[in-house]
Each structure stands twice: as C-alpha cells, then as structure tokens.
Amino acid sequence: MSSSATTREHLLEVGLKQLRSTGYTATGVKEVLDLAKVPKGSFYHYFPSKEVFAGELLARYGEQEIQRAQRILGDTSIAPLKRLRAYFDELISVYGNKAEISGCLIGGLSLEVADHSPKLQVQLQSTYTAWQDAIAEVLRQAVKAGDLSPSVKPDALAEFVLNSYEGALVRMKAEQSGRPLKNFLHFIFGVLLKP
Structure with missing residues (x-):
C-alpha cells in the first residue's frame, strides 16, 4: 500500500x-x-471539504453495517425471526449504552445534518433504505415460513422496526440508560413479532 x-x-x-x-x-x-x-x-x-469527508465516513460505516447484516440476516440455517433477534442483539451490544461509543452514526447524522446538507441527506436516506430492505427480506421469509401472518406488510413493518430501534437509541442517549433498548427488544420480539 x-x-x-x-x-x-x-x-x-x-x-x-x-x-x-x-x-x-x-x-x-x-x-x-x-x-x-x-x-x-x-x-x-x-x-x-468536511462534508465530503463525512460522506466518505458515512459510506464506510454503512458498508460495515451491510456486512454485519449480511453475516447475521443472511444465515438461512437459522429461522428468520431468530436471525432478526440475533441481529438486533448484536447491534445493541455494539451501539448500546454499555458500548465503547454508544449510538448509531446514521441516526446521529440524521438528527444533526440532514436538514442542512442535501448531499448527506440523500446518502442517509439511501442507507436507511438499504437497511430497511434487509430487515423486510427477513420478515418476508418469516411470513413464508409461517412464523408471521400472511397479512403482514414486510416493508412497512421493517420501517417501523428500524424507526423503533433508532428512537430507542436516541432515548438511551438522552437518559443514559439501557431501558429504552430493553423495551424495544421486549415489544418488537416479545409482542409484535411473537410467532
């Protein structure tokens, strides 16, 4: 090099x-x-510029997260909802309140710069879309496996799950507590996605 x-x-x-x-x-x-x-x-x-630098950092972060999603969500030897739970368990261990650096860069930048940088806003939107699509695919597999009702709308549900996770991270930072993430896991996996 x-x-x-x-x-x-x-x-x-x-x-x-x-x-x-x-x-x-x-x-x-x-x-x-x-x-x-x-x-x-x-x-x-x-x-x-700093904006171009931040765009490259966001792309790098997004690529790392795509690799994590592919590794966990793509493991079809595990039932779809178990994969999804394992995925969020890992995200929380990496970005939760006990992590070295807590919080999600995508969520943080969304709050901080999306209104002021059209270039970064488009990049953030694209990153969220790819993330949501990966979650929706697992939900489609859960419907096909009979673990979720055929009436479930995977894309809308994936958006809700992702929004709930990001909101729990923001609240975790505000309260300096893991409680919002525990509630996220309980209601998403113990109530909403309970087979």
Missing part, C-alpha cells in the same frame, strides 16, 4: 471514530488532523 493510501486510510479511521464519538458539528478538521498526526494539507489533498 502506498504512503498516500495509508495516510488517507488513517484519516478515515481516525475520523470515523471521532465522528461517532462527538458528532458532526463537534468534529473539526483540525481535531482529526491532530489525532491522526497528519498535516493540514494532507486532509485537503484527499477531501475537498
């Missing part, structure tokens, strides 16, 4: 961690450069 690719990669790694920790507004270019121990000119050599 060339030095140029290494510097760019390092900036993205440091930037993603910082963006997740402090959010878009509080993450300054200078702060990322200081943490990465990279000169200012290097940043602008790779990224023409």
